[in-house]
Amino acid sequence: MRVVAAALAYFCIAFAAGFLFAIPRTLLLEPHFGPLGAVAVEAPLMLAVCWLASGFALRRFAPGAPLGARAAIGALWLLYLLSAELAVGLWLRGLYFEEAIAAFLTAPGLLGLAAQAICATFPVLRH
Numbered sequence: 459m460r461v462v463a464a465a466l467a468y469f470c471i472a473f474a475a476g477f478l479f480a481i482p483r484t485l486l487l488e489p490h491f492g493p494l495g496a497v498a499v500e501a502p503l504m505l506a507v508c509w510l511a512s513g514f515a516l517r518r519f520a521p522g523a524p525l526g527a528r529a530a531i532g533a534l535w536l537l538y539l540l541s542a543e544l545a546v547g548l549w550l551r552g553l554y555f556e557e558a559i560a561a562f563l564t565a566p567g568l569l570g571l572a573a574q575a576i577c578a579t580f581p582v583l584r585h
Contacts, residue, residue, distance in 0.1 A: 468508075
């Protein structure tokens with residue numbers, strides 16, 4: 459249960475930050491830098507938020523968790539995040555499933571996925 463609670467806390471913080479960062483990224487950065495440039499500017503900020511969020515989640519919900527539990531937290535976090543991003547694409551952006559998946563396979567989408575994969579390792583790296 460501690461693993462699920464830590465992953466959920468980590469997800470909630472990261473998703474909320476990503477949702478908030480999406481507004482200035484879309485309105486302010488994309489017109490000047492394009493979609494890939496905007497994600498490249500946003501990614502280090504999200505990495506920093508996720509580093510801090512993963513530390514908070516571990517301290518609050520899974521202090522002293524062994525390596526396997528921390529790996530599970532990162533894996534669950536990634537599952538929650540990708541599911542939420544897919545849901546946002548389907549319901550808020552009105553995309554079809556194929557379009558939502560295709561968005562992950564663009565250059566900005568792949569950069570975002572790479573950053574998310576790095577963030578999924580943070581619970582393992584933070585101990």
